[in-house]
Structures are given as structure tokens and as C-alpha cells.
Amino acid sequence: MKRDFRALLNPALERIEAYKVEGGQEAEVKLNQNESPFDLPMWLKDSILDEFRREPWNRYPDILPYRGMATYARFLGVPAESVIMSNGSNEMLYTIFMACLGAGRKVLIPEPSFSLYDKLAILMQADVVSVPLHRDLSFDVDAIISAAMREQVDFIVLSTPNNPAGKSMSHDEIERIVSTCDAIVLADEAYIEFSKQKSVVDLIDRYPNLIVLRTMSKALALAGMRIGFAITNPGLMAEITKPKIPFASGRLAEITLAGVLENYSLVTDAVRYLLAERQRMHAELSGIDGVEVFESDTNFLIIRVGNASEVFTSLKAAGVLVRNVSGYPLMENCLRCNIGLIEENNRLLELLKSF
Numbered sequence: 001m002k003r004d005f006r007a008l009l010n011p012a013l014e015r016i017e018a019y020k021v022e023g024g025q026e027a028e029v030k031l032n033q034n035e036s037p038f039d040l041p042m043w044l045k046d047s048i049l050d051e052f053r054r055e056p057w058n059r060y061p062d063i064l065p066y067r068g069m070a071t072y073a074r075f076l077g078v079p080a081e082s083v084i085m086s087n088g089s090n091e092m093l094y095t096i097f098m099a100c101l102g103a104g105r106k107v108l109i110p111e112p113s114f115s116l117y118d119k120l121a122i123l124m125q126a127d128v129v130s131v132p133l134h135r136d137l138s139f140d141v142d143a144i145i146s147a148a149m150r151e152q153v154d155f156i157v158l159s160t161p162n163n164p165a166g167k168s169m170s171h172d173e174i175e176r177i178v179s180t181c182d183a184i185v186l187a188d189e190a191y192i193e194f195s196k197q198k199s200v201v202d203l204i205d206r207y208p209n210l211i212v213l214r215t216m217s218k219a220l221a222l223a224g225m226r227i228g229f230a231i232t233n234p235g236l237m238a239e240i241t242k243p244k245i246p247f248a249s250g251r252l253a254e255i256t257l258a259g260v261l262e263n264y265s266l267v268t269d270a271v272r273y274l275l276a277e278r279q280r281m282h283a284e285l286s287g288i289d290g291v292e293v294f295e296s297d298t299n300f301l302i303i304r305v306g307n308a309s310e311v312f313t314s315l316k317a318a319g320v321l322v323r324n325v326s327g328y329p330l331m332e333n334c335l336r337c338n339i340g341l342i343e344e345n346n347r348l349l350e351l352l353k354s355f
């Protein structure tokens with residue numbers, strides 16, 4: 001008799017679930033995926049599409065998107081050999097986890113942190129060493145270093161600024177981890193454009209064990225285009241390139257990236273707006289009875305309410321979609337609300353005040 005098909009699959013599948021976004025992806029006021037509320041202006045979309053029209057659609061793109069990689073390397077001021085582009089930074093996370101992990105290897109992940117890290121570690125049959133954040137949701141750097149040494153981990157993944165917790169490590173703290181620990185360190189800087197802290201890209205020449213991850217989905221407002229990058233020294237780059245899916249980025253992503261980087265004032269203006277709104281929202285939310293607000297170094301705020309499920313459901317019924325992050329350790333009854341347009345933020349405030 002044949003076995004049930006489940007017995008034929010990777011046993012790790014029993015421990016993971018398909019990715020889902022609670023509440024869906026449609027709403028009048030959408031504050032649940034840390035996206036930018038500012039789409040590209042039509043004139044820029046038109047010029048990108050004009051260029052895309054002249055590309056050969058019948059031909060494969062390059063194995064790796066070398067044009068996009070060269071464009072981003074120039075923007076960062078690093079050599080082109082230090083940059084690799086992916087179809088969203090999620091794809092790069094898969095690539096890097098495949099390169100760094102396998103059965104019996106150990107990965108240190110501060111908790112809570114971006115949920116995909118745990119999932120990929122389990123899929124790679126690696127052992128996860130979790131290090132809790134402090135109660136105020138800041139990183140416990142000493143605990144990370146001592147756990148990394150004690151457990152002899154091979155790989156350390158830091159979402160800094162941290163999704164969903166909202167706080168960052170300083171440049172010096174990351175350097176302490178990279179210089180002290182005998183492990184590959186991945187610094188996921190998805191929210192760096194909103195941060196008070198400096199990027200650690202400048203450290204890639206000095207430390208052969210550091211990889212920096214970037215996404216164009218947040219401050220650069222290109223979530224729909226799927227563009228991410230890893231930046232590291234050429235030696236480590238040659239290794240992490242090995243498991244990369246070939247031809248994963250299309251020509252449109254490369255052209256769009258160049259269009260946005262050439263018009264970077266769109267990004268800086270949007271970031272300025274969102275940071276001013278973050279500050280205003282923090283002050284306004286702090287004044288609402290029954291709402292506790294955490295400091296944030298990102299484009300979202302974490303609030304603690306009396307009953308997160310009830311508030312999530314009431315907001316959703318009123319057309320405002322936020323993320324219920326109360327299932328994460330240390331985040332009981334917490335909601336994650338990204339900063340939107342002034343009127344969207346005001347709608348959230350009005351509703352929270354009325355509950």
C-alpha cells in the first residue's frame with residue numbers, strides 16, 4: 001500500500017504554515033503591511049513603462065539582474081561585486097538561509113522578530129536559539145552575544161530596525177556582535193531609511209562575516225515591484241549566490257529601480273512626511289486612555305490595548321486594517337499600525353478614541 005502523501009513530504013512542513021495576512025490585503029485604510037502610502041507619480045510610471053516597452057519580452061533577462069545590481073551599487077557607493085538583487089528581500093532571505101543553514105546548524109534569532117526567519121530555519125532543519133528582547137521591546141545585545149558564544153551558533157539574524165518590535169540596534173552594537181561572534185551575521189535593514197541609526201553597509205569591507213539586507217518595499221514604495229538586495233564582501237557573495245534562483249528578477253524591476261533612484265527626492269520627501277506623522281501619532285496615541293505606545297524607529301507604531309482581537313475586529317469593521325501582533329512573545333494585546341497619509345492616521349485616531 002502506498003503511504004499517505006504527507007508522509008512523503010519534508011517533515012519540516014508539519015511545523016510551518018503557509019504565510020498569511022490576517023484580515024486580508026484590502027481595506028479603505030490599509031495600515032497593515034508597512035507599505036508606503038505614496039505610489040509613484042504617473043509621469044515616472046509612464047517613463048518607466050516607455051523604457052520597458054523597448055525591452056525584448058521574448059528573451060530571458062540576465063541570470064542575475066546585473067543592471068539593477070550596478071545601479072544600486074552606484075547608489076550605495078560600493079563595488080558592484082558586493083551587491084546582489086532579488087525578487088523582494090524575502091527571496092534573498094530564502095537564498096541566504098539556504099546558504100547558511102542545514103540540518104544540525106544553529107541560528108540565533110532575537111524574539112520577537114520577522115516571522116519568516118523562524119519559518120526558514122525550521123524548513124532548513126536548523127536549530128533555533130531564541131533570545132528574548134527586553135520588556136520595552138529593545139534588543140538585549142549582551143544576551144545575544146553570550147547566547148551566540150555559549151551555543152556556538154553558525155548564523156545570527158538581526159531585523160534592525162526590528163519588525164514587529166520597532167526598535168533598532170546602534171551601529172556600534174551591531175559591530176560588537178559581528179566582531180565578537182564566530183558566526184555569519186545578517187543585518188536586515190528593511191526599515192533603515194526611517195531610523196535614527198546609521199546603516200552598517202560601511203562595515204562589509206572590514207568584516208567577512210557580515211551581510212546586509214535591504215528592501216525597496218518600504219521607504220522606496222515599491223512593494224508591488226518585488227525588489228530586494230544583499231550587500232556583502234565579494235568572497236561571501238560568491239557563496240550566497242550559489243543557491244540563488246536564476247532569472248528571478250524581471251527587466252521591469254531593474255528599470256523601475258533606476259527610475260526611483262534617479263528621483264530619490266520622492267523617497268526623502270515621503271520619509272520626512274512619515275517621520276513627522278510618526279511623531280504626531282505617537283503623541284496623539286499616548287493621550288488616549290487605555291492605549292500604550294512604544295517608541296519606534298520604523299514606519300509603524302506598536303500600541304498595546306485592552307483587548308487586541310476586539311480592537312482589531314472593530315477597526316476592520318470600520319474599514320481600517322492594522323496588524324494584530326499579539327501572538328508574538330512579549331507583545332500580548334499589541335497591534336502594529338503603519339503610518340499612512342494624515343487623513344488615514346486621523347481615521348485610526350478617531351476610532352481608537354471612540355472605542
Ligand SMILES: Cc1ncc(COP(=O)(O)O)c(C=O)c1O
Nearest residue numbers: 088089090114163190215217228
Ligand atoms: C524585516 C523584514 N524583512 C524583509 C521583509 C520582506 O520584504 P520584501 O520581500 O517585500 O522585500 C519584510 C517585509 O515586511 C520585513 O519586515
